[in-house]
Amino acid sequence: MNSVRFLNLELKNPTVLASGILGLTASSMWRVVEVGGAGAVTTKSFNKDWRSGHKNPSILPFRHGLLNAVGLSNPGIDEMVKEIGKFKQRASAPIFASIFGRTIDEFAEVTQRTVEAEPDLLEVNVSCPNVHSEFGQPFGDSLSDTAKVTEIVKKHAGSIPVSIKLGPHGPGIARLAKVCEENGADAITAINTVGPGMLIDIDVRKPILSNKTGGVSGPAILPIAVKSVYEVYRQVKIPIIGTGGVTQPEDAVQLILAGASLIGIGTAVYYQGIKVFEKIARGIEAYLQKYGFTSLDEIRGLAHE
Amino acid sequence: MNSVRFLNLELKNPTVLASGILGLTASSMWRVVEVGGAGAVTTKSFNKDWRSGHKNPSILPFRHGLLNAVGLSNPGIDEMVKEIGKFKQRASAPIFASIFGRTIDEFAEVTQRTVEAEPDLLEVNVSCPNVHSEFGQPFGDSLSDTAKVTEIVKKHAGSIPVSIKLGPHGPGIARLAKVCEENGADAITAINTVGPGMLIDIDVRKPILSNKTGGVSGPAILPIAVKSVYEVYRQVKIPIIGTGGVTQPEDAVQLILAGASLIGIGTAVYYQGIKVFEKIARGIEAYLQKYGFTSLDEIRGLAHE
Amino acid sequence: MSDLMRTYPIKKIVEHGPGVKSFYFERMLDARAGQFVNVWLPGMDEKPYSVSALGENWLEISVKAYGPFSTAMMDLKVGDRLGVRGPFGKSFTYHDRALLIGGGIGIAPLRLLAHELSAKKLSFVSLLGAATKHELIFIEDFQKWSKNCYITTDDGSQGKQGLVTEDLLSIIEKEKIEFIYAAGPEIMFVKVKELIDPLDIPYEFCMERYMKCGIGICGQCVLDDSGVRVCVEGPVFNQDELKEVTELGMVHRDASGRRVKKF
Amino acid sequence: MSDLMRTYPIKKIVEHGPGVKSFYFERMLDARAGQFVNVWLPGMDEKPYSVSALGENWLEISVKAYGPFSTAMMDLKVGDRLGVRGPFGKSFTYHDRALLIGGGIGIAPLRLLAHELSAKKLSFVSLLGAATKHELIFIEDFQKWSKNCYITTDDGSQGKQGLVTEDLLSIIEKEKIEFIYAAGPEIMFVKVKELIDPLDIPYEFCMERYMKCGIGICGQCVLDDSGVRVCVEGPVFNQDELKEVTELGMVHRDASGRRVKKF
Ligand SMILES: Cc1cc2nc3c(=O)[nH]c(=O)nc-3n(C[C@H](O)[C@H](O)[C@H](O)COP(=O)(O)OP(=O)(O)OC[C@H]3O[C@@H](n4cnc5c(N)ncnc54)[C@H](O)[C@@H]3O)c2cc1C
Ligand SMILES: Cc1cc2nc3c(=O)[nH]c(=O)nc-3n(C[C@H](O)[C@H](O)[C@H](O)COP(=O)(O)OP(=O)(O)OC[C@H]3O[C@@H](n4cnc5c(N)ncnc54)[C@H](O)[C@@H]3O)c2cc1C
Numbered sequence A, B: 001m002n003s004v005r006f007l008n009l010e011l012k013n014p015t016v017l018a019s020g021i022l023g024l025t026a027s028s029m030w031r032v033v034e035v036g037g038a039g040a041v042t043t044k045s046f047n048k049d050w051r052s053g054h055k056n057p058s059i060l061p062f063r064h065g066l067l068n069a070v071g072l073s074n075p076g077i078d079e080m081v082k083e084i085g086k087f088k089q090r091a092s093a094p095i096f097a098s099i100f101g102r103t104i105d106e107f108a109e110v111t112q113r114t115v116e117a118e119p120d121l122l123e124v125n126v127s128c129p130n131v132h133s134e135f136g137q138p139f140g141d142s143l144s145d146t147a148k149v150t151e152i153v154k155k156h157a158g159s160i161p162v163s164i165k166l167g168p169h170g171p172g173i174a175r176l177a178k179v180c181e182e183n184g185a186d187a188i189t190a191i192n193t194v195g196p197g198m199l200i201d202i203d204v205r206k207p208i209l210s211n212k213t214g215g216v217s218g219p220a221i222l223p224i225a226v227k228s229v230y231e232v233y234r235q236v237k238i239p240i241i242g243t244g245g246v247t248q249p250e251d252a253v254q255l256i257l258a259g260a261s262l263i264g265i266g267t268a269v270y271y272q273g274i275k276v277f278e279k280i281a282r283g284i285e286a287y288l289q290k291y292g293f294t295s296l297d298e299i300r301g302l303a304h305e
Numbered sequence C, D: 001m002s003d004l005m006r007t008y009p010i011k012k013i014v015e016h017g018p019g020v021k022s023f024y025f026e027r028m029l030d031a032r033a034g035q036f037v038n039v040w041l042p043g044m045d046e047k048p049y050s051v052s053a054l055g056e057n058w059l060e061i062s063v064k065a066y067g068p069f070s071t072a073m074m075d076l077k078v079g080d081r082l083g084v085r086g087p088f089g090k091s092f093t094y095h096d097r098a099l100l101i102g103g104g105i106g107i108a109p110l111r112l113l114a115h116e117l118s119a120k121k122l123s124f125v126s127l128l129g130a131a132t133k134h135e136l137i138f139i140e141d142f143q144k145w146s147k148n149c150y151i152t153t154d155d156g157s158q159g160k161q162g163l164v165t166e167d168l169l170s171i172i173e174k175e176k177i178e179f180i181y182a183a184g185p186e187i188m189f190v191k192v193k194e195l196i197d198p199l200d201i202p203y204e205f206c207m208e209r210y211m212k213c214g215i216g217i218c219g220q221c222v223l224d225d226s227g228v229r230v231c232v233e234g235p236v237f238n239q240d241e242l243k244e245v246t247e248l249g250m251v252h253r254d255a256s257g258r259r260v261k262k263f
């Protein structure tokens, strides 16, 4: 009963591997589905050319989550398109391709080429907070840039649905989501990491991340994710991939009650291991059963009533 | 050796009770100094007329901090001015008066009347995230509004130094701080709460806070506070009251290495009890001793090197 | 993490009389008499209530309809869910040869105290008062556990007509009381205090103040001049702690923090 | 929370030969042979290193100068602080009548394994190879703890000239080996594997891959086709786990995640 329809897709459960986590290769994502039990997977965000990203430390646990500034490292579109193809051959779950670009033109080009691999959804990352020094402010910090990116990606995406991934900052996530919807987005992914933040080693007296600052993910950000999904749900009709701080079934249920259709899970892989997808999917099912609901649709957005 | 000079003030140690925590009455703040060991105290933010604030639940612990939407409840300027006067008679530590207004004019009026009570510093709260529905966006979300508030408060503050309290959101805390400095601010308090966030009770399926959303404080936000102080320090010459997520001496040292002159402490009172000020002050002292420093000045901002 | 919000269905409701009810929840609560829980009525508000009874896996609070919140609670049905966070605050300490003075709904925390004292085989006498008969809750329990149980009502509908303070001194003498517990309207306690302070008998009183957080950070419940928090250092205070409380029976604070005179 | 970053001063440095050093830190580490720590050189980078020795309150890593990072480590002095997070990954399992095959700096994790095996009184034989004499670290320890210790160098500067694989089969036979551990360049292991797979002797191999997180989330160290993570399911893999690894000796991935052919 946990299987869900999302846009034109059928997932065995509502959990989705979030972008940037174990999403580099077909093998890795295949294992997240087969062993981990994810309902769908999202690739690491990629753009045209490969990037090494920031030096280590680039991913740093602190007591309440992670700080990361991987710097959008990725092997580039050529390799990623191959991996998407391999995944589709090997696994039955949907795959979401997460793309980004440094310019509007690059978004167009990356979309065109990614579409060839026929991912089940294009997730457009306009909200990575960790490449400021290189890219300037994220596109997602501006309503007009977000509109432009959405429009151009939709133009080249053909029949493949497009979800825009937004962060909790900038001009307000609800307004951003509205602009995405108006420009044709099929879904919203909310949220990317929060902050960014910084941690300093007090003994060597230096910021620990090589990029100095990094986005906050994990349990610390759950309330901000819940609030973001809640606001987006109020503003738009398109479905939401709620993401951020989910480590327990109860967290996922909060996001669904706030309005999420699917549940992105990233950092929880660190806390709970790769089987976290299955655990959370089962927990959601148990919740539905406890209260006599027969599908997710019945509880989505209920916190608004 | 832990005593510090801050602007024209002398504090017995660098810890300051943050605004909104135990800052309603002279008796309460007196106890925070006498029993808790704080180096200075900040009043609850107040404005002209009394406000009941939001209904309960208005302060909600979650696993990694607190969510609060007290809604700037306060007994109004008449009572608060009396409490400041009483505190000054009874306690020896400096007192910072936290003020806000719904309009620029109210900021002016509240400043004028607060100055009569001769607090040691005026902290200007332009960044409360919990009164949106009533006040619209916080002044601190706009560079020009922040400039205007700073200017008007400075104009009426006379010889009392002014610190503008900023949040991590909006147009960027470093730019905001710069604007404050340019308009005469004597210090910056960074940061207010983060988010806001929301938590939903999955059994009754409603947001828990009566205001639905509330600002995140406590351990979850430490990295965001460290990063905010780091950025503000790079941008301005005026001193910083670093606030946010400090529960341990090591956290305070991080903020000092990032550039803070004083350390605001709020939510830690919940985790560690009222003596947290003394504990943290001692811990900072132990850190200085361990590395052979003789004053805080020697380590302030060292993470920038 | 019992400070975290969780809701529980009401499993049982007892109506003591018009506008006075007890609510039972199935939830393990590691509490002692005098401690309170914060009760959230979704969509409405959240307020502190003393634990009036406690078992291994359940707890009970007792509420008197007063203002909008407590009146709304009277409409609740079994199965409705309420948030129950806590326990918060400090509990009573245990003493032999004690007198329990309860006024109105203040009887609630004393009910749990009486249970604990009798379980510890400590002897005590009860002196309970209320406006009228219907507000005298748990009387059978007090009668069962106390050495003696004195009752007063304002309207004489049960026990002696009058106030609990009237026979207080003679009861103390007659029963050879060595410790006094009191809970009820602050005005009652002020009068009790006047009477017993000269006797030098140690006492503990359970106070009420407007609360926002219950966890010691908002400052809403702080007492003049000692600066102690009713939600952390209280709600139970002893005679020494109360010496430094200058506002007793004089003022308390409302939701804004303003001083209010009326009690 | 040993995954959290903390820095520790280097307490001792041992120079084994040109460009090969061991670093000692005073830190309790609950680790076993095969597990690694992430070592942060502030301002530079952070990379994984096997624990080569371990005491109650200290640990040691052994580093060979190779690229920019490991070369920078050679300039460190006692008192310099490095971040040491971990332990991460899975350790070797214990077996009797084992053969330890180490190549170059791959000898590091086997050093700790040899110590553990000898402490458990399990017998083993060592077969250690390196480019040259200076890179043969901890030889005295292996000689002390092993039943027999065979040594090869590419240049013949110590032991027999040649590769560890040359006499491998005869040693296995002669020493009646029942389990094989190997750590070293992947190319060495590919050859070892070719030779021992027909023998049906169980084995464990300690792998290296480019790592970003060490905690199983970035996906950088994942192996084709099984999708296992070297940092969590490895770095020690057994013959069954390796059956599903198609990239062995063929490709690995660089910092961007691109496949790189050269080893
Ligand atoms: C530690 C403690 C234990 C309590 N135990 C009980 C109990 O066992 N049974 C019981 O019926 N009542 C108890 N109360 C009182 C209870 O919390 C409510 O105040 C009461 O039910 C009246 O609320 P109302 O909203 O219906 O009335 P209102 O008309 O809103 O309030 C009546 C009075 O109650 C006080 N009050 C209102 N809101 C709060 C608040 N959030 N916190 C504290 N006081 C408030 C105010 O002084 C007000 O004048 C206790 C209070 C405290 C502080
Ligand atoms: C589990 C594990 C244990 C290791 N144990 C040791 C050890 O005990 N002693 C030792 O000297 N070396 C060890 N290494 C290798 C070490 O991490 C470094 O790769 C090596 O020191 C070379 O780094 P470099 O930057 O100096 O050289 P580079 O020229 O930058 O790199 C040389 C090669 O090392 C690999 N490499 C570079 N960066 C990383 C990274 N972040 N993670 C993994 N591999 C990387 C790459 O494949 C590269 O081709 C281990 C690696 C792993 C994965």
Ligand SMILES: Cc1cc2nc3c(=O)[nH]c(=O)nc-3n(C[C@H](O)[C@H](O)[C@H](O)COP(=O)(O)O)c2cc1C
Binding pocket: A018, A019, A020, A021, A044, A045, A059, A066, A068, A070, A072, A098, A125, A128, A165, A191, A192, A193, A216, A217, A218, A219, A221, A243, A244, A245, A246, A264, A265, A266, A267, A268, D217, D218
């Ligand atoms: C190590 C790491 C790398 C990430 N990389 C990406 C990325 O490449 N693209 C992206 O859209 N989001 C990226 N994210 C953000 C996550 O997809 C997710 O939105 C965020 O971490 C919040 O969810 P979580 O708390 O479940 O991790 C990354 C997060 C982490 C922790």
Ligand SMILES: Cc1cc2nc3c(=O)[nH]c(=O)nc-3n(C[C@H](O)[C@H](O)[C@H](O)COP(=O)(O)O)c2cc1C
Binding pocket: B018, B019, B020, B021, B044, B045, B059, B066, B068, B070, B072, B098, B125, B128, B165, B191, B192, B193, B216, B217, B218, B219, B221, B243, B244, B245, B246, B264, B265, B266, B267, B268, C217, C218
């Ligand atoms: C319950 C509560 C009430 C607060 N009220 C105010 C306020 O009135 N004015 C203000 O400037 N900040 C207020 N804050 C923010 C704190 O002063 C502080 O900036 C923030 O909580 C981060 O610090 P902390 O993590 O140490 O609590 C409040 C915070 C909390 C938790």
Ligand code: FES
Binding pocket: C210, C211, C212, C213, C214, C215, C216, C217, C218, C219, C220, C221, C222, C229, C230, C231, C232
């Ligand atoms: S209710 Fe907040 S301090 Fe007591």
Ligand code: FES
Binding pocket: D210, D211, D212, D213, D214, D215, D216, D217, D218, D219, D220, D221, D222, D229, D230, D231, D232
């Ligand atoms: S190094 Fe990140 S998953 Fe292994």
